[in-house]
Amino acid sequence: xxxxxxxxxxxxxxxxxxxxxxxxxxxxxxxxxxxxxxxxxxxxxxxxxxxxxxxxxxxxxxxxxxxxxxxxxxxxxxxxxxxxxxxxxxxxxxxxxxxxxxxxxxxxxxxxxxxxxxxxxxxxxxxxxxxxxxxxxxxxxxxxxxxxxxxxxxxxxxxxxxxxxxxxxxxxxxxxxxxxxxxxxxxxxxxxxxxxxxxxxxxxxxxxxxxxxxxxxxxxxxxxxxxxxxxxxxxxxxxxxxx
Amino acid sequence: xxxxxxxxxxxxxxxxxxxxxxxxxxxxxxxxxxxxxxxxxxxxxxxxxxxxxxxxxxxxxxxxxxxxxxxxxxxxxxxxxxxxxxxxxxxxxxxxxxxxxxxxxxxxxxxxxxxxxxxxxxxxxxxxxxxxxxxxxxxxxxxxxxxxxxxxxxxxxxxxxxxxxxxxxxxxxxxxxxxxxxxxxxxxxxxxxxxxxxxxxxxxxxxxxxxxxxxxxxxxxxxxxxxxxxxxxxxxxxxxxxxxxxxxxxxxxxxxxxxxxxxxxxxxxxxxxxxxxxxxxxxxxxxxxxxxxxxxxxxxxxxxxxxxxxxxxxxxxxxxxxxxxxxxxxxxxxxxxxxxxxxxxxxxxxxxxxxxxxxxxxxxxxxxxxxxxxxxxxxxxxxxxxxxxxxxxxxxxxxxxxxxxxxxxxxxxxxxxxxxxxxxxxxxxxxxxxxxxxxxxxxxxxxxxxxxxxxxxxxxxxxxxxxxxxxxxxxxxxxxxxxxxxxxxxxxxxxxxxxxxxxxxxxxxxxxxxxxxxxxxxxxxx
Numbered sequence: 001x002x003x004x005x006x007x008x009x010x011x012x013x014x015x016x017x018x019x020x021x022x023x024x025x026x027x028x029x030x031x032x033x034x035x036x037x038x039x040x041x042x043x044x045x046x047x048x049x050x051x052x053x054x055x056x057x058x059x060x061x062x063x064x065x066x067x068x069x070x071x072x073x074x075x076x077x078x079x080x081x082x083x084x085x086x087x088x089x090x091x092x093x094x095x096x097x098x099x100x101x102x103x104x105x106x107x108x109x110x111x112x113x114x115x116x117x118x119x120x121x122x123x124x125x126x127x128x129x130x131x132x133x134x135x136x137x138x139x140x141x142x143x144x145x146x147x148x149x150x151x152x153x154x155x156x157x158x159x160x161x162x163x164x165x166x167x168x169x170x171x172x173x174x175x176x177x178x179x180x181x182x183x184x185x186x187x188x189x190x191x192x193x194x195x196x197x198x199x200x201x202x203x204x205x206x207x208x209x210x211x212x213x214x215x216x217x218x219x220x221x222x223x224x225x226x227x228x229x230x231x232x233x234x235x236x237x238x239x240x241x242x243x
Numbered sequence: 244x245x246x247x248x249x250x251x252x253x254x255x256x257x258x259x260x261x262x263x264x265x266x267x268x269x270x271x272x273x274x275x276x277x278x279x280x281x282x283x284x285x286x287x288x289x290x291x292x293x294x295x296x297x298x299x300x301x302x303x304x305x306x307x308x309x310x311x312x313x314x315x316x317x318x319x320x321x322x323x324x325x326x327x328x329x330x331x332x333x334x335x336x337x338x339x340x341x342x343x344x345x346x347x348x349x350x351x352x353x354x355x356x357x358x359x360x361x362x363x364x365x366x367x368x369x370x371x372x373x374x375x376x377x378x379x380x381x382x383x384x385x386x387x388x389x390x391x392x393x394x395x396x397x398x399x400x401x402x403x404x405x406x407x408x409x410x411x412x413x414x415x416x417x418x419x420x421x422x423x424x425x426x427x428x429x430x431x432x433x434x435x436x437x438x439x440x441x442x443x444x445x446x447x448x449x450x451x452x453x454x455x456x457x458x459x460x461x462x463x464x465x466x467x468x469x470x471x472x473x474x475x476x477x478x479x480x481x482x483x484x485x486x487x488x489x490x491x492x493x494x495x496x497x498x499x500x501x502x503x504x505x506x507x508x509x510x511x512x513x514x515x516x517x518x519x520x521x522x523x524x525x526x527x528x529x530x531x532x533x534x535x536x537x538x539x540x541x542x543x544x545x546x547x548x549x550x551x552x553x554x555x556x557x558x559x560x561x562x563x564x565x566x567x568x569x570x571x572x573x574x575x576x577x578x579x580x581x582x583x584x585x586x587x588x589x590x591x592x593x594x595x596x597x598x599x600x601x602x603x604x605x606x607x608x609x610x611x612x613x614x615x616x617x618x619x620x621x622x623x624x625x626x627x628x629x630x631x632x633x634x635x636x637x638x639x640x641x642x643x644x645x646x647x648x649x650x651x652x653x654x655x656x657x658x659x660x661x662x663x664x665x666x667x668x669x670x671x672x673x674x675x676x677x678x679x680x681x682x683x684x685x686x687x688x689x690x691x692x693x694x695x696x697x698x699x700x701x702x703x704x705x706x707x708x709x710x711x712x713x714x715x716x717x718x719x720x721x722x723x724x725x726x727x728x729x730x731x732x733x734x735x736x737x738x739x740x741x742x743x744x745x746x747x748x749x750x751x752x753x754x755x756x757x758x759x760x761x762x763x764x765x766x767x768x769x
Binding site: 049052053054055056073074075076077078079080082084086087088089090092093095096097100101103104105106107108109110113114117118121127128129130131132133136 | 524525526527528530531532533534535536537538540541542544545548549552553621622623625626628629630631632633766768769
């Protein structure tokens, strides 16, 4: 199976010559859920931003479905959905205007968009509020709307930065269910999280990053063995610190 | 209260003119940007000071030095009135840090006072620019008694208070009235535009009275001031007649008005902000059909919604074209016959006919929604950057919005001007073509400068639209320079008017193309 996302020797240097990410390599295949875990400031968001083409980078190559993010950004973006850790949306439009905007931007056929929006909005219990301005939404509602905006164009690669923060338990349950459904339909999912229990239950593969460097990467079984992911993460990071 | 007020004020001062950023940033580009903002600001101050000195000096040489105190109070008050109004709600109400500040153990009056102090300090700078040079020239020419210096220093600190409070009250009143409406942004925009037009035309009326009675300027001034702004007459009385009582009343009125305003706003502050932050939610949406658009149209519609949803953005970026419309309408249908006759007898009609396209272009170059459009994406910019569309399409949508704002109003105004002033076919064609070229130029220049100098980390839209936003300052400055230069050249070389206008328009067209090609090559990153 070909990789939908392939990161090769990716490095990002911020001003002051500090390497935020150092020669990172990983790949996510179609139908795979890949967790990306690490401490705050370890380089997760920097990597994710480069993957979705909103941040330039210095070294390495990032390929989505075989296309280079650097050379063919529009092609890559058209098959990728991204939700940042704190999705700020346009406060001055209504929920449905935002979703229609996303459908326009991702060229979702007119005849399909209503059914797709309806499907996810019903599941996430947001349909009634779609006619209201986003500024009237709670944090959780905004997050749900951002999720619908991401799912609605049936992406080949779904990139989520801390998707479970701020969601109520019901929405969290439905998100996990939708992620599995998308996965079965062949979508590759790459997401960062601090909730290790979720990563352990949901993911096929996991990558641990510390201080911009890849520490461990592999299938969930390979990484954690008979331990919990939390124990493994703490041990690996502690060992790195001592080194 | 005093201690916490101090901390609140200090935190705001950190944001003033980006000084804190300049000191602590390790980013060279950031420092360069701050240095450019500083240099531009200082240049503007220097130009204003030189202008004030020259004007005050020529008045004093004409034997009108006694009119200087009144004049400086009027100038300072009008500047404060206009500038504060544009900032009023953006600085006082609806700020993004409202929740954080209000959740702290500090009294509301401290928060309101700190915000108003901040505005006062900015107005004080404007006041010093408007009043200090004239005060020095007044002292040099009039040699007033020593206690008059006290009046002058007092006036420097007190004069901005009353106009500031008037403007703030107007702004707060508009927020209070419009917040009850479902379409509060549109309502607020209409009210604010009407208020700005009122202020601008009131100041123009005052100025035209002075010029009409230039031979007896002192009397004309006193009359105008009596009619429009009584506090200035108190200060003039104090200074010219050594009247302590007038000065005490002037000071007392200024301070009491300030205190009363702070007390009233503090009382209603929470309610006002709640009204601004609360939104109408029906929660009864039913899925219907959805209209699809191309990415460009989707971006364009979103940009139009952005413009109509933000009063400060619309007011600041579109006021030039609104002014043009009002002036053109006035010229076509309300021009006094005496003025028309005077123009004809003075033999300046042909000059006016020739330079009218450039005059229209001046208003056009005051109108740039693009200069702040990228900055206004703020924290939403991840959506724009991660969308599968060329950066060029994003820029084009922003340019299209500015053209949508300018071109229809420009063409209607040009028709009005054509009704007011008889023109040849060639002059009529130029009346449409030259300002159109400028409309494209200012739109493209705005995007280009906003790409170079974005300001995404704002706490209120005010800071992206005004508040030292370098892209806006540079766009309006560059645009005005590009239209005022040919106007100036046409006036000093009247025989070459057509050649100058053609030449400069061609240059502007070439510059527009060059800038646009550069913009199209620029990628968008967060």
